[in-house]
Amino acid sequence: MTAVELASAVKAGTTTARKATEDALAAIGARDGEIHAFNHVMGDEARTAADAIDRRIAMGEDPGPLAGVPIALKDNMCTRGVPTTCSSKILEGWRPPYDATVVERLHAAGAIVIGKTNLDEFAMGSSTENSAFGPTRNPLDTSRVPGGSSGGSAAAVAAGYVPLAIGSDTGGSIRQPAALCGVVGVKPTYGLVSRYGLIAFASSLDQIGPFAHTVADAALLLEVIAGHDPMDSTSLERPAPEISSRLTTGVEGLRVGIVQELTQGIDDDVLARMHEAADALTAAGAKVGDASVPAAIYGLTAYYLIAPAEASSNLARYDGVRYGLRTDGVDITQMYGTTRANGFGAEVKRRIMLGTYALSAGYYDAYYGQAQRVRTLIIRDFEAAYADYDLLLSPTAPTTAFEFGAKTANPLAMYMSDVCTIPSNLAGHPAVTVPFGTGDDGLPVGVQIMGPNLSEPTVFRAAATLEAAAP
Amino acid sequence: MPGKSSAAGRLSSDDVAHVARLARLDLTDAELDLFAEQLGAVLDHAADIEALDTEGVPPTAHPLHLENRLRDDVVRPSLDRDEVLAQAPAAEDGRFRVPPILGEAP
Amino acid sequence: MTDILEGWEIVVGLEVHCELRTETKLFCGCRNAFGDEPNTNVCPVCLGLPGSLPVLNRQAVEYAMRIGEALHCEIRPSIFHRKNYFYPDMPKDYQVSQYDEPINVDGW
Numbered sequence: 001m002t003a004v005e006l007a008s009a010v011k012a013g014t015t016t017a018r019k020a021t022e023d024a025l026a027a028i029g030a031r032d033g034e035i036h037a038f039n040h041v042m043g044d045e046a047r048t049a050a051d052a053i054d055r056r057i058a059m060g061e062d063p064g065p066l067a068g069v070p071i072a073l074k075d076n077m078c079t080r081g082v083p084t085t086c087s088s089k090i091l092e093g094w095r096p097p098y099d100a101t102v103v104e105r106l107h108a109a110g111a112i113v114i115g116k117t118n119l120d121e122f123a124m125g126s127s128t129e130n131s132a133f134g135p136t137r138n139p140l141d142t143s144r145v146p147g148g149s150s151g152g153s154a155a156a157v158a159a160g161y162v163p164l165a166i167g168s169d170t171g172g173s174i175r176q177p178a179a180l181c182g183v184v185g186v187k188p189t190y191g192l193v194s195r196y197g198l199i200a201f202a203s204s205l206d207q208i209g210p211f212a213h214t215v216a217d218a219a220l221l222l223e224v225i226a227g228h229d230p231m232d233s234t235s236l237e238r239p240a241p242e243i244s245s246r247l248t249t250g251v252e253g254l255r256v257g258i259v260q261e262l263t264q265g266i267d268d269d270v271l272a273r274m275h276e277a278a279d280a281l282t283a284a285g286a287k288v289g290d291a292s293v294p295a296a297i298y299g300l301t302a303y304y305l306i307a308p309a310e311a312s313s314n315l316a317r318y319d320g321v322r323y324g325l326r327t328d329g330v331d332i333t334q335m336y337g338t339t340r341a342n343g344f345g346a347e348v349k350r351r352i353m354l355g356t357y358a359l360s361a362g363y364y365d366a367y368y369g370q371a372q373r374v375r376t377l378i379i380r381d382f383e384a385a386y387a388d389y390d391l392l393l394s395p396t397a398p399t400t401a402f403e404f405g406a407k408t409a410n411p412l413a414m415y416m417s418d419v420c421t422i423p424s425n426l427a428g429h430p431a432v433t434v435p436f437g438t439g440d441d442g443l444p445v446g447v448q449i450m451g452p453n454l455s456e457p458t459v460f461r462a463a464a465t466l467e468a469a470a471p
Numbered sequence: 472m473p474g475k476s477s478a479a480g481r482l483s484s485d486d487v488a489h490v491a492r493l494a495r496l497d498l499t500d501a502e503l504d505l506f507a508e509q510l511g512a513v514l515d516h517a518a519d520i521e522a523l524d525t526e527g528v529p530p531t532a533h534p535l536h537l538e539n540r541l542r543d544d545v546v547r548p549s550l551d552r553d554e555v556l557a558q559a560p561a562a563e564d565g566r567f568r569v570p571p572i573l574g575e576a577p
Numbered sequence: 578m579t580d581i582l583e584g585w586e587i588v589v590g591l592e593v594h595c596e597l598r599t600e601t602k603l604f605c606g607c608r609n610a611f612g613d614e615p616n617t618n619v620c621p622v623c624l625g626l627p628g629s630l631p632v633l634n635r636q637a638v639e640y641a642m643r644i645g646e647a648l649h650c651e652i653r654p655s656i657f658h659r660k661n662y663f664y665p666d667m668p669k670d671y672q673v674s675q676y677d678e679p680i681n682v683d684g685w
Binding site: 094095097098190191204230233234236298300301302304305312316319320321322323324325326328329330331332333334335336337338340341344349350352353354356357360366367369370371372373374375376377379411412426427428 | 482486487490491493494495496497498502506509510512513514516517519520521523525528529530531532533534535537540542550551554555558559560561567569570571572573
């Protein structure tokens, strides 16, 4: 059942929030020992919340557009009193004293938060292999990764535990796992969804967004969580956009450009599916052509200077003083050094080191400064492309789901997973991935639709068209 | 080993040790060597953009142009101290307890 | 003695820290009060808890501008930088500070 169908059924009384919750918990119990999508299942909290929803419905109230729908939440978003770990030893067992704004909005909409999902530690990674608590397995082929960093959330939906999940995307961490797991994933326009309570990785890139089986479900969830938040001064001063009501208006006359720079280094079968998706848009009345965003070829390099630089600053607070892991030392300096060495995994240390170096005296302008200027070039090239096209198209990931260990020997090999997704984070633009067929190995392929800021209604229309045409 | 250059040549183990001190990460010698090599490889790619002509191109720190996002000077509820200190690694007398700050400022 | 002092000009700089009398703190809505029990006017923002975000106090900006006027400063668009270092009384291990583009310059 989709989230839209489930919400209707709960509202109509043909099922209950409690039943939906028990079904989700049973599905998790049956399979998650193998998949490990969840770091923490909130059985008691979910049942209590579900019963409260059912009581309100019995009294004739409307508890909200997602009333009774179970949803999984990436474990880098604060849930009051419930462990929030970022899949790191340094926050193992930490119970925040507050809820993220996104969590408050889910509660206000009647959704049932069923648990916290696994991720690459501090959202740094593309396979969920960097979790300190063990990887998540791709439900479609358990010898393969689900992608990352939001691998747990992608797997929770792909495995059928829950119809909806929430992830975060800094360089592709929603879209790439969505593609590898065969589900819909959305990175909204930067600033559309509040980051208050999202544990920061790279503040100018991070965005929260939905995972779902259908475009309509993703639209519903995005409408619930989006909109201005006074607690986040980077949140856009506007309400949530209307997307659901315009989903089926089609793509007649829309100009769609295939970004040439993002067709390089892509597996042949993945590229073939993307071209078939372009053909489907043409068949539906869109005008498809070849677009160019020349500076996009520098996106990966700029990102792997900017993101670690911001991360090195955002992760300084994990110092053993007020919360999280502490390893004692004879003095504060030793305490800092050993706590952070013990608490952080290798990839996190690597990025903190890279970022600290890029920001250090004498190197700041050559590395971080130059990367910021390249970011401007990328934004300008996107603007030029959007003068000729309403939407841009590319593959979401260069390959289908890869095997565990396939890309862990060389960090750079793993970083390449995000080559198609990174440019939208740098520009702040929205992007949606829709499953479109399979690779030669029978594993899902995702196709990415990008648009300029606040073009979600148009991006989603195209996504809905592709969904209907998918093989 | 101190002074040994990475395979990529960009970063010596001394450079890496300095950065590790800045970041308050007590790394092992093996980690220093490994990171020197791995960071060197990433920074080699940075050469792609080092060479780009960005004369007159302003840096983008943030994708949105935000001005004057201000908050009214109105009191909001604070957290319960017990709930906060319950999460502290060490607490005493309503305060967070830390090891001594010896020698130079950390 | 006067020979030694000749040719030298005494220049004295004063770094003055002044607390602004706002109701709330600079970046969060906690009470700006002195002398209360430790850790009773704290929130995720001023504790630097994971996920917290600062929002600047309008009144503090207005006071700063008034001080700028009083000291004959040029009041300019300004931005904040992060000054990264580690100290146990600094929750985020960076200070949100003005660096090369402060609000008031060239006063007297």
